[in-house]
Amino acid sequence: MAEDLVLDTAIRDWVLIPLSVVMVLIGILRHFVSKLMRSSQVPDAKIGSEFTFRSFRARRFYFSNEENGLLHVPKGQAPNPQAQMFSDPNMAMDMMKKNLSMIIPQTLTFAWVNFFFSGFVAAKIPFPLTQRFRSMLQNGIDLSTVDVSYVSSRSWYFLNLFGLRGLFSLILGEDNATDDTQRMMQMSGFGFDPTKSLGAEKDSLDIVQHDWALPKFEQRAEAVLRKVLS
Numbered sequence: 001m002a003e004d005l006v007l008d009t010a011i012r013d014w015v016l017i018p019l020s021v022v023m024v025l026i027g028i029l030r031h032f033v034s035k036l037m038r039s040s041q042v043p044d045a046k047i048g049s050e051f052t053f054r055s056f057r058a059r060r061f062y063f064s065n066e067e068n069g070l071l072h073v074p075k076g077q078a079p080n081p082q083a084q085m086f087s088d089p090n091m092a093m094d095m096m097k098k099n100l101s102m103i104i105p106q107t108l109t110f111a112w113v114n115f116f117f118s119g120f121v122a123a124k125i126p127f128p129l130t131q132r133f134r135s136m137l138q139n140g141i142d143l144s145t146v147d148v149s150y151v152s153s154r155s156w157y158f159l160n161l162f163g164l165r166g167l168f169s170l171i172l173g174e175d176n177a178t179d180d181t182q183r184m185m186q187m188s189g190f191g192f193d194p195t196k197s198l199g200a201e202k203d204s205l206d207i208v209q210h211d212w213a214l215p216k217f218e219q220r221a222e223a224v225l226r227k228v229l230s
Contacts, residue, residue, distance in 0.1 A: 117153035
């Protein structure tokens with residue numbers, strides 16, 4: 001018969017709550033660090049000043065025209081994301097940065113939890129569960145007489161790791177960098193939409209304004225000559 005335990009309130013105050021707060025703060029920090037590590041930048045509204053307007057328009061048409069533009073992907077003909085990642089060094093570098101921002105915090109946090117909070121019974125689920133959930137909810141506790149509804153501190157870490165997606169979506173928005181499940185799918189080539197990524201690049205190129213810099217150079221040269229001759 002499974003034994004009922006009386007959980008100390010100190011475990012709630014010094015294990016359960018701190019662990020949950022730290023997991024939320026680490027997720028928010030990972031989101032902003034991932035945004036800083038991204039190589040994609042907001043395009044300059046006046047980019048292309050080295051070309052004439054005719055040359056700039058030809059190059060933009062080469063990339064963004066709806067028939068055979070380089071950034072236009074017809075429906076049903078999306079390229080292979082893995083092949084595109086290996087052919088684009090920037091995409092491969094972004095993927096490596098995202099993986100590092102996922103692996104390093106998880107490794108350090110798991111080592112912290114395993115060192116300070118290993119062996120604690122941190123919480124109890126308010127409904128009965130079958131024996132199949134014992135290995136998932138009581139990781140780090142080797143006691144078969146404890147009821148399955150009790151959760152160890154190590155299992156509480158994993159529940160927070162994969163169960164805070166809804167909270168991060170409310171705080172950081174739907175497109176946040178803390179979704180480890182989606183990131184693992186992207187690592188294997190699933191869940192990545194290259195058409196959406198190329199469409200965003202095409203939209204960014206369409207809003208770029210041309211500002212030819214050569215007339216300004218002529219005005220600056222004329223102003224410098226006038227100062228020298230005067």
